[in-house]
Amino acid sequence: MKSFTRELIRLVGRDAVLWRPEDLMLYEYDGLSSLRQPDAVVLPTTTDHVVGIVKFAAREKVPVVARGAGTGLSGGAVTPEGGILIGFSRMKKILEIDLENQRARIQPGVVNLDLSLAVSDQGYFYAPDPSSQKACTIGGNVAENSGGPHTLAYGVTTNHVLGLEVVLPGGEVIHTGAAHWGRPGYDLTGLIVGSEGTLGIVTEITVRLMRKPEAVKTLLAVYDRVLDATRTVAAITARGITPAALEMMDGFTLRAVEDATHAGYPKDSAAVLLIEVEGLLENVEEESDQIEAVCREDHARDVRRAKSNEERELLWRGRKNAFGAIGRISPSYYVQDGVIPRTRLPEMLEFIAGVAEKYKLQIGNIFHAGDGNLHPLLMFDARDEAQHQRVLKAAREIMAKCAEMGGSITGEHGVGIEKNELMPLIFSPDDLDAMRKVKSVFNPAGEFNPAKLLPSGKMCGELRVQVSAGA
Amino acid sequence: MITALDRAQTELANIVGAARVVSDEGTRASLSVDGKTPGLAVYPPSAQQTAEVLRYASHERLAVIPCRNATKLSIGNPPRDYDIALCMKEMNRVWHYEPEDLTISAEPGMKFGDFQHFVGRHGLWLPLNPPGGASASLGGIVATNASGSYRCFYGTPRDMALGVKVATTEGKVVKAGGRVVKNVAGYDLTKLMIGSFGTLGVIVEMSFKLFPRPTERATFVLTAGTLEKAREIRRALQLSPIRPLRAALLDASYMEFLKESEHLKECGGGCEIWIEVGGSERVVGRCSSELKQIALRANETFREQERNSTMAGVWSRIDDSYSGVRANTDDWLLRVSMAVSAVEEYMIRANRDQLRPEHFWRCWAEPLGGIVHLWLHPHPEPAGFEEVIHNLRRLGEELGGSLVVEIAPFAGKAKVDAWGTIGDDFEVMRKLKDAFDPNHILSPGRFVGGL
């Protein structure tokens, strides 16, 4: 055992430090795999622990990387330069629930769904609902500014975080935001949400809770042509309707999902839209009718309404387990994440089909369509290196197209080590310099989550990324 | 002798053209802030020129305050220095507008009223009701994160802005965020810029997501005999299935004022809660019956407010208190933010312990947003009046909130900090200011902690 490890054990206790290579192996990857293991994994239970670890790391000049559940898809929670990995799996207390003020104070390791479950009986929920919500932590959600199917109406994580407790690289603890609206000063909460653990380590989060709506209705619109489904998306918003969720799956994906979950998706269709409306009973009825009419205008072959809660949950289970379903049929796949204006979905789908043909790949499509947030799934066999390279090229081409359409190279999965070298697709050197300024204020020595988010200019991203998701 | 400002006038004219650098007394006086008058007013026509003006000013250490027509310049501490008024008036174009995507990019000098009219043609709006109303500028709204009573339903500009372009003191135009509704590429500098009161850079373009306007809107009024009753009603409202677009709690002092100004009927010395709901006709009907139930259970009265000038007048007074107050230079306007549960408590205790008839105060609140507004008009101002403000601030902080002085008489500003107590995150804010404005030329001294 190194003296390094002994010091960490002194700080947090023997059972909270992992240092044997076989234990560290588990932390070598998230959605992507890293070329290096962490030197040690520490599992703190208090903010004081985190402060102690961070101060120690600063003295030793080793990197510090925070990790929630490791479900991130952009390599945010791995240690490409080694160092100490702080795992938040034991900081998962819900510290306070204040229903009158619709807020909760929690530790970062709380699993997303657990928070909603904790307040569900009283009629509340936590709105951002990544498809990984059964596993991912709210600390990870804060770092990635995660979204989910229902963020179309409710907004993403940043719209639901009121305040943070953050440990800075020198070990200082700061409290940003407030439990109420409008504390004066720069919006540090807004700046830290989405900063992927590169500005500070979040040790406490105050989130907003929402009241459950009185009524929910889920519709499944079935299409014989993908193009028609994509047209419906913009047509719905253009009618002044904001559904709570508006998801799309193409035929390839829905067949895989259907085989895996038997959710009731018609396997002979070319695409489906999963649409949900919420609110007052009256509202839900009217909007369901309007939406059905729009779908039919755009040649939906069928529009089904979930008749029971079970049917509704089944449809959602299918959607939320889609990545897993793909994993059953393809040895490996690469989930992409890009955003375009939703009116350009039809054009984008044709483009993706062209890319698939050009690179001789199978690409499935599953979108948070209402937000214009695409998740093309690029299938491959990791043993086939040539194919792997084609996947990376194809993904890059799709990202470049998103940028060209005035969109973004990531809508919710983050930049991490996956896309930092792609940042120049949407940001100029001056834009990136402004981001570097921010980083230098919080994390001047770059010890928090090094090599992430900003381009290093050193390597070409395409070669660095080793896709492991679904493998 | 050629002064620094003479030289600046020549240099700035080289950047924006001589006609856009104005030094006449009248213009300068109209742009003065807390008794300080700028030496020059500059009207940049483009983002790049704005950036070049800033670079020059930073190099020469000339203090700049960005504005459109100085409507919101009452907020903040008095500036340490003020050499150049940077008027964004000429930058009022729309760059991108995609009604079907519900997105738009526009320049900061555009007036909010013109903007709403522009997108209103497609049944869209930006659901804000900022102080200054139609004449507020987009840049001012974003720089101050100004919203209004709709914030309890729609949020603030922070929740609507998709991206900004900012002119920096280095002379660059920097982009943050983008034009799509979801985007997590890089740091969210948009959030940093929103509400920074022009102390980090000058916003030269902003993109918003737009919202469909509710087809129908209606206002309902519930009486509340006491503030305790108002609390009971607020709690019932929170537990009901309806989500109002906005709600305002008007206490007895405010009702008195509305009686005079809007000819509102007597309500027996109690409070009223004004609630606006939106949606289809059926949805509005349902809201109406829910609200009626709430009133019944609380033993209070319920009415639908007629859609007339009184209704419009009351809402616009609630949202645009600035316009009423500004005319009166002795007035104080305070905004106290806190947890929703503390709103009535704050009003009760302020009433009981702090406020006196000679303060001529009016109080109203956003019960679902957690904000209490106080408008005080002590005339003549008693000696040591700032103690009252301090006490009102302390009360807010005791209840976990914070008080911002939005408007104060000139003499008062010297004695009471506009923003209140700083937190343990201030050091980071100071460093951010140093990083983006190393010579402290942007609105120096006006923001939190003297930034």
Ligand SMILES: Cc1cc2nc3c(=O)[nH]c(=O)nc-3n(C[C@H](O)[C@H](O)[C@H](O)COP(=O)(O)OP(=O)(O)OC[C@H]3O[C@@H](n4cnc5c(N)ncnc54)[C@H](O)[C@@H]3O)c2cc1C
């Ligand atoms: C099947 C599947 C479906 C998914 N669906 C969605 C979806 O619908 N929407 C979506 O947005 N994402 C989705 N994701 C991506 C992922 O789940 C999210 O990014 C999630 O927020 C990551 O949470 P985590 O706890 O696993 O974080 P990790 O992967 O452990 O870490 C993610 C990042 O957060 C940082 N971090 C973690 N904790 C802290 C902390 N306390 N302080 C500072 N930094 C911290 C890490 O350093 C890292 O950079 C999906 C992933 C999978 C595998």
